[in-house]
Amino acid sequence: IPFLTLDASAEYKKSVIDYLIAEYRAGRTPNPDVMCNRDVKFGAFYRYAKAQGADAIATGHYRSGEKDQSYFLWAVPKEILNETIFPVGNLEKDEVRALAKKFDLPVALKKDSQGVCFLGSISVEEFLKSEFGALPGNACDEQGRIVGEHEGAVLSTLGQRVALRNASGAGPWFVLAKDIEKNELVVGKSRNSSLNNSSRTIPFGNANWIGESSGTIEAQYRYRGPRVPGRVEGEVFVSDAPLPEIPSPGQSIVFYRGGSLVGGGIIGL
Structure with missing residues (x-):
């Protein structure tokens, strides 16, 4: 069986790195893994494999209730999924690792990937700070009172816990709303609020x-x-x-x- 490689770095930069930066700049919180699956891990892989005459592609996705990957696979087109094989799709990760060890495969002891892979040990927040610079602004409660200072509205996600500087009260604080143009956050003591408690x-x-x-x-x-x-x-x-x-x-x-x-x-x- 020939071993072929594909350089998908251009697709990755466009669909993952550029996409992540553009979405945060627009005030949204993206799922870059979704686009990586759609455009690179499945999309580019599928197109290349078909060009080589392959009948189907195969991936190493395993079964997991705790780390269900289907949430990140929704954007993969149906026609690609119809020609994708999941050889270990009925096995739990521990079972896959045991088989890898049995057959002396180097991935047997490979660490799990965490976060956005191209960042390595750098957090998404650190990466975005390097892109956008320092963007401190006011954090207000639901009554409009300033309760502290955040490090940048573009860095925040609705419902996420946020650290405030010079906070007027004890935390934790959660992001309830954000205004990117004014660089302001509305925060509260819980993930839900009067801003959203009746939304369906x-x-x-x-x-x-x-x-x-x-x-x-x-x-x-x-x-x-x-x-x-x-x-x-x-x-x-x-x-x-x-x-x-x-x-x-x-x-x-x-x-x-x-x-x-x-x-x-x-x-x-």
Whole structure:
């Protein structure tokens, strides 16, 4: 079997690095892993393999309830998934590692990848600070009172914990809303607030459907977040009950039915 390599660095820079920077600059919080899967790990790989005459492609995705990767796979086109083989897809990671060790494969002791791979040991926040520079601004409570200073609204994610300098009260503080043009945050003592406690809808775009979108469906709009029952009406998800967490524009909303992935999209404003 010939061993071939493909340089996909140009696709990676465009779909992951440039995309991540542009989304944060626009005030959204992206899922770069989603675009990496769609355009590089599956997209570029599939196109190259087909050009070489391959019948299908194969990946090393394993089964995991704790680290379910389907949340990051929703954007892969159905036609590519139809020609993808998952040889270890019915095995847990520990079982895959045991087999790798049995056959003396060098990946047996390979560490798990963490975060955005091109950053290495640098955090996303550190990388963005190097791109955008220092952007301190006011953090206000829901009544408009200044309660501290943040390090940059573009660095924040709705619902995420945020560190404040010169805070007027004890934390923790969570981001409830942000104004990129004014470089201001609205913060509170919990992830939910009066700004969102009755919301039942999440607008989304860039949808990719692998299964049927009609009828009762479950939506997951944060990695490792709960799956919320509801329905899809056009490009809006309507929850059966008030949303448990604030949706963050730019993040993925992923749809399931009966435990199976049926599609997804990108949360809008």
